[in-house]
Amino acid sequence: MLIKRYVVNNMNEAMTRIRYELGKDAVIISQRKIRKPGIKGFFSPKLIEVTAAIENASKKAKEPAREQNNLESSIESIKKLMEKEISKEAINPIAKNALKNQNEILKEIKISEDKNEPQQDNLLKEMKEMKNMINNLTKGSVNGIEESDFKKSLRNKLKDNDVDTIYIEELLEDINDDDIEAGSKIKEKMKTQIKTINQDLKGKVVLVGPTGVGKTTTIAKLAGRLALIEKKKVGLITVDTYRIGAVEQLKTYAEIMNLPFKVVITLKEMEEATSQMSDCDVILIDTTGRSSKNSMQISELRAFIQKANTKNIHLVISATTKNKDIKPIIEGFSVLGYNNLIITKLDETSVYGSILNIAELAKKPISYVTTGQNVPDDIKAFSEDQIVKLILGEETIC
């Protein structure tokens, strides 16, 4: 008995192929719906896997004239198949070599055919082997191309999205080529690497981070949301006395929103300011942008944060930060004991792998992301799912 498995788009296709290859006596022994392997499978129509069998597979071989015809048509169809395969742009080198060898075999067969050598049996055997090989090759190469291309394309996609190589390999390590769950597995793994936190801000909240990442703007956005939308009592403090105009920036927002505002220059003033605002539901504390390389400045900042006496510290970092700059920032600011991340300027980039790199290195949850300069609108508490979709290019920031 000869049993063969076909993966087809519909039953018509299956019947045609089965009749052609196994003859009219073949019977279908099973059929089931399957998906294409890989992430593409999720978005493609289902395929049908049909298994057919023929009771006496050698019957046809006992009919020489018919077999000769079959042989000729097989050679033709194999040649066509091979031409088609070879012309495929994305064919992998292993498949290409195998097909080249097949071509050689075909040539030999053709020569012996031309010489009319009495090698029918050998020829038939060789043909059968070759057909099987081609079948496997075609099957394997289609899947191979698709799957390795799928894995390759996923790797490239993550690379293009600036995900660090080390995390790409981590994401792909458990993914098999024929893994129909690949897409969801990658997403789930990403969700273990990126955590978000949807918190109800209260008490003293400090924002720290490198210069120009959007700390002050983010404080203004948060103040707007908390005071104007959530109707909370909000106080603003800035220890930003370093940059000319920095105080004015937050002061302006405080005035527009009619919020209490204090400038803190000394450690003592920090204590005083926070106790004067003790009736506020939330006190948002803005800090001077610092270079993570300047440990003196960071230590100075640490002293202010200690005085503020809070554990609610957010590291603000831009999504546009170059990969190699992320680590020094994450590590440089770690002495401040930040426990959340705010990732800014998502609107300034079209690739979001940096978010994964930041989250992986910091091992802290993302509390907010900011998506533009508008106060108070351009701030969001994204879910893990939304961030993963951004990184995979399934969602964009409009």
Ligand SMILES: Nc1nc2c(ncn2[C@@H]2O[C@H](COP(=O)(O)OP(=O)(O)OP(=O)(O)O)[C@@H](O)[C@H]2O)c(=O)[nH]1
């Ligand atoms: N495109 C875009 N720009 C932003 C975003 N957040 C802040 N900005 C802009 O970034 C610039 C710097 O913002 P600031 O809030 O002053 O940054 P900072 O971190 O307080 O800067 P320093 O106090 O100097 O360290 C301003 O022009 C902001 O409007 C954002 O989410 N997207």
Ligand SMILES: [Mg+2]
């Ligand atoms: Mg500032």
